[in-house]
Amino acid sequence: MKTSTKFQLSFMMFLEFFIWGGWFVTLGTFLGNNLNASGGEIAQAFSTQSWGAIIAPFIIGLIADRYFNAERILGVLHLLGAVLMYQMYGATDFSQFYPFVLGYMILYMPTLALVNSVSFNQMKDPSKEFAFVRVFGTIGWIAAGLIISYVFLWDSTEGIESGLLRNTFLMVAIASAVLGLFSFTLPKTPPRVDRKEKVSISSILGLDALKLLKDRNFLVFFISSVLICIPLAFYYQNANPFLSEIGMDNPTGKMTIGQASEVIFMLLLPYFFKKFGFKKTIMVGMLAWTVRYLLFAYGNAGDLAFMLIIGIALHGICYDFFFVSGQIYTDTKAGEKYKSAAQGLITLATYGVGMLIGFWIAGKITDMFLLEDGSHTWENIWVYPAGFALVVLIVFMLLFKNEEVSYKN
The missing domain is CATH 1.20.1250.20 (MFS general substrate transporter like domains)
Structure with missing residues (x-):
């Protein structure tokens, strides 16, 4: 080039x-x-x-x-x-x-x-x-x-x-x-x-890949992908308002730490994938969501600001270890015939349906803990996505049978 x-x-x-x-x-x-x-x-x-x-x-x-x-x-x-x-x-x-x-x-x-x-x-x-x-x-x-x-x-x-x-x-x-x-x-x-x-409309939306759901492991992964988008929606929707409301300086600039970590963990992903396999890698990604939101729930903009920074920095693990690993897994399960359709289906299910549900739930829960002065009890808000991510992790751990997935860097 x-x-x-x-x-x-x-x-x-x-x-x-x-x-x-x-x-x-x-x-x-x-x-x-x-x-x-x-x-x-x-x-x-x-x-x-x-x-x-x-x-x-x-x-x-x-x-x-x-x-x-x-x-x-x-x-x-x-x-x-x-x-x-x-x-x-x-x-x-x-x-x-x-x-x-x-x-x-x-x-x-x-x-x-x-x-x-x-x-x-x-x-x-x-x-x-x-x-x-x-x-x-x-x-x-x-x-x-x-x-x-x-x-x-x-x-x-x-x-x-x-x-x-x-x-x-x-x-x-x-x-x-x-x-x-x-x-x-x-x-x-x-x-x-x-x-x-x-x-056909089905091919455009990737629905031709629905037959992959007959595979139990892929079905468990597919459902987990949709559900994990609910905690993800909380981050997109609430992280900046949360940091601004509690008085953190330069919140948008500090949130770029998440993108920097995304680059770092993208480079580390091949090592984790080969060393620990797909199931453990994706479980670490889901666990990172729970840890991140607990750090948000109990950190503050003062002496515990480091907890918030760590929570932001976990974005690389949260995103790369789950979503990028998931794209690799989908690619290997689909094979040449359904490769594009499978990726399209996962994108539609996560960024389409999953995030749509996630934003709705995040909005409802945020309004539940709105105070009269316009502020929020953020500790209560962040506990919800933390618990939800933990439940998804446990379900995935119990139902997904370990299988070998090759990583082509």
């Missing part, structure tokens, strides 16, 4: 995840403090990610793969997204904000698959070349958090009270417009499927 092409793809990935990390992390804090949204309404806003994940396969399967170059669709979606993000910047109440965020996520979620398609199309050996390009996405997410916390101080107590957190949407609108225009300069990625070829 040419150096110029590698730069283009890396910059594309940087902006793609800079855009996501530049508003999604602080969304709950903004809605609660600046639009006076309830826990249920915040859950509605976060659930737009799930609706986007459910609708995304149709955009990719029915449009991108059949009629237009991927880089052109990527450009159009981000330009439209910039307009909607600017509308979110100007929204003054939740009822005005919600239609824009729903429309935006329906446009944004397909771009996650499109940037991968554009990248893979330029690579001779994606297994060796993709990691270098993809890591710039993580760097972009980290950069967004550091800018919010340490450059502009938008998530400081004064920044939140004065409404400066709203500027995250303006920043992302500009970044989205830049990526939209830049996308038209990317290497051409033509449609992969003949438009005359018939395609």
Whole structure:
């Protein structure tokens, strides 16, 4: 791959995840403090990610793969997204904000698959070349958090009270417009499927892989994947508002520790996978969710702030050891015939159905412990996902029979 092409793809990935990390992390804090949204309404806003994940396969399967170059669709979606993000910047109440965020996520979620398609199309050996390009996405997410916390101080107590957190949407609108225009300069990625070829809804959604559920182990893993998304939703929805409310300095910047740990544990994953096997690796991932939320429940922004930092740093284990290991396991179980369908099914089940349920539950429980002054009894809130993750761990440990899964780095 040419150096110029590698730069283009890396910059594309940087902006793609800079855009996501530049508003999604602080969304709950903004809605609660600046639009006076309830826990249920915040859950509605976060659930737009799930609706986007459910609708995304149709955009990719029915449009991108059949009629237009991927880089052109990527450009159009981000330009439209910039307009909607600017509308979110100007929204003054939740009822005005919600239609824009729903429309935006329906446009944004397909771009996650499109940037991968554009990248893979330029690579001779994606297994060796993709990691270098993809890591710039993580760097972009980290950069967004550091800018919010340490450059502009938008998530400081004064920044939140004065409404400066709203500027995250303006920043992302500009970044989205830049990526939209830049996308038209990317290497051409033509449609992969003949438009005359018939395609079924079941194949688009990955439902052809449902027959894999006849395998008891895969069924246990599949159900566990859906259920573990409930604790995951608590982190996405509540972590930033929690850290801001208890008075932690630069909460968004500190949360980038989670993305840094994701990179580190991604590199360590092959060792754990080969040393301890799939079942133990994924169990460590589930246990990390329980430990993380207990640290959140009993830590504070003062002398026990280290507990919160450790909880944030566990993100790498929580995500990589469960979800990345799960993708590897799914790949080996599906075989060549159902490989794409199986990955699509897992994505639909987790980021679609699982997260949709998780955000709803997180919103309900957060509202249960809302105090009259607008604060929350966070210790009670965090105990719920901790206990839930522990139950999923125990069920998985008892029902999943150990089997050998090969890891191809």
